[in-house]
Amino acid sequence: MGLTGDLLARWAARRPHPLVVAAPGATVARLAVEAHADRGGWPLAPSPADADLLVVVGEPGSELAAAVERVWAQFPGPRARARVTDPAGAASALHAAVARLTGTGGEPADPGPEAGGGQHDGGSGSSGHGDHDGMSMPGGLMMAERAEDRDGLKLDVLHLALGPVLADWPAGLVVELAVQGDVVQSADARVLPPADPAAVRPYPDVDHPELRRRRQAVAHLDALGRLWAVVGWPAGAVAARRLRDALVDHVPLATAYAGFRALDRRARRSRALRRATDGLGVLPEVTAGRAGLADPAAVCGDATDRWRRRLAETYRLLAGGEPAAPEPDAAAVLAVAARLTVGLDLAAARVVLASFDPDPDAVVAAGVRS
Amino acid sequence: MTAGPWWGVLPAAGVLLGLALAAAALAGLLDPAGGPTLAGRAGRPVWEAARLLRQRRRRVVAADLLLWRLGLAGPLVVALLMVVVVPLGDRVVADLPVGVVWFNAMDVLLWAAVWLAGWGSNSGPGLVGGYRFLAQALGYELPLMFALTAPAVAAGSLRIADVVAAQRELWFVGWMPVAFLVFLGAVLAFSMSGPFAYPDGRDVAGGVLAEPSGVDRLVLLAGRYALLAAGAATAVALFLGGGSGPLLPAWAWSVVKTLVVLAALVALRGRVPVLRADRLMRVAWLVVLPATLAQVLVVAVLVVGRG
Secondary structure (H helix, E strand, O other), X not given: OOHHHHHHHHHHOXXXXXXXXXXXXXXXXXXXXXXXXXXXXXXXXXXXXXXXXXXXXXXXXXXXXXXXXXXXXXXXXXXXXXXXXXXXXXXXXXXXXXHHHHOOOOOOOEOOOOOOOOOEOOOOOOOOOOOOOOOOOHHHOOOOEEEEOOOOOEEEEEEXXXXXXXXXXXXXXXXXXXXXOOEEEEEXXXXXXXXXXXXXXXXXXXXXXXXXXXXXXXXXXXXXXXXXXXXXXXXXXXXXXHHHHHHHOOOOHHXXXXXXXXXXXXXXXXXXXXXXXXXXXXXXXXXXXXXXXXXXXXXXXXXXXXXXXHHHHHHHHHOOOOOOOOOOOHHHHHHHHHHHOOOOEHHHHHHHHHHHOOOHHHXXXXXXXX | OEEOOHHHHHHHHHHHHHHHHHHHHHHHHHOOOOXXXXXHHHOHHHHHHHHHHXXXXXXXXXXXXXXXXXXXXXXXXXXXXXXXXXOEOOEEOOOOOOHHHHHHHHHHHXXXXXXXXXXXXXXXXXXXXXHHHHHHHHHHHHHHXXXXXXXXXXXXXXXXXXXXXXXXXXXXXXXXXXXXXXXXXHHXXXXXXXXXXXOOOHHHOOHHHOOOOHHHHHHHHHHHHHHHHHHHHHHHHHHOOOOOOOOOOHHHHHXXXXXXXXXXXXXXXXXXXXXXXXXXHHHHHHHHHXXXXXXXXXXXXXXXXXX
């Protein structure tokens, strides 16, 4: 690499874009990675096309690992990958990866898949092309099939998987959609388990009540950050995540409380935010009860009700309120959330899923118990 | 007003790229998720450009390379075609008698460009992003057209130089504030920024930005900032008196005013949640469009009354 190349590499390394893929059960490590990226001003990439670093957090199971490899093959390069399994090692793993990316670590940078500029399967890890075997078609891909839709039209059906590698998305979650146009016709949700599902404990599930209170508040802010990022309110998402990271860093609850008050006011007063979430994913309390939810009142209403409830709950926890009982029915919440996306367009479907924000760690833990 | 020779387009392109760079640097400075140091934030366009120049272009299975790349280059080309009719002080590259219509026609070209950028990549998120732009255009285009009508009616001419000249006594923003605000909103919309960052939303893995990498991505991102800059420059000519002002030469006033408008537009990005197309439609057709029509009516009545 010449002088210009070295300069470009140095400048490029000022702001690398990591794509973070977390396995369920690795929330602590994921939070450390996201906090480190935020401190450096590194934006989290929404797709492999935008990414230089692949950060795999936790121990993915076989299916998730296969998805990670597919996404890795879609990186344009130069690229580098890092594995983070414990929060203490996050910073050093990321810095080693950046050094590999620039080629300053002694070894040359990984130029990317098939150095001749090979072809990638499209879809940035979030879309599938359905069945590849069968009739031979342009590019080896199948054409879409047609089916009746709700308006009595015969439209192409596209099978699209949201996740498991997607920005602002719960770890390991996959929602398989059939869409016509961009309207969801059916949705099936599941969580891809980590290598050792039996070891997974939900993040707030700790014995010490003080720590549990703090972690419940962190989990709520984490969910709010995801929702507001999905809604397209970056300022709100950043504020919620900064507060979350401060809480993880053991900032006194009173300090966090003061910061939270400002964010709370800003969110509640924003009419634009209301306009983005009002009337989406309405879940009547009766339906919630029938779906087997232990606490229907906690998730009923529309998306706005749900994020307001989250704000209120965070407020209560930070003000020193007792930590809530552990959420027993994450799997049921996930099923309800997926069902409510049917009939919505993709944007609205993502808002609805993010407003429920089912905890994949709890889904995996419940699956092990049963 | 003097129209320059054909090579006048080169300095115009230079000014446009300079403005786009300034906008990107300011966006870095104001980004709530920006880096720890001020220099690190302001230098963002440099780090990003270096990163993307170093990055390789991606190819996607069965992508329509020709149309994809045409679409990706579209915004930058359209922005340049917009500014050739906008005077900088008292100089303009092409003094078209239908400059206002030209600006509008270029903006409509974007519909094809952005849709192709999404469709050509042969990926679900890209296609959704491309269609999102069309849906958004359905909301902002008519208000924009009528907002452009107001200054043209007041000046009695479609030539942008005449519109600037007609503002010698009172800037048009003074008596057509609604048209001015609608125009600025439309600039945000066609440059896919702020509340209109819907075609490249994170919720669809970046939409039209989901697949391009390297130089392809750089050209599209630069095009978005160039569109923002071109829109700001046009707003100055149509509503803020162009190059008129005391002390400084006319071209300097044009640049200063454009920078102020550009800064205001950039400052708005990221602060407001994205307005999804389904929600935009109600606001655009039931509130903004009637308000713009009322504005045009007021302007027309005033012009007739003045004789």
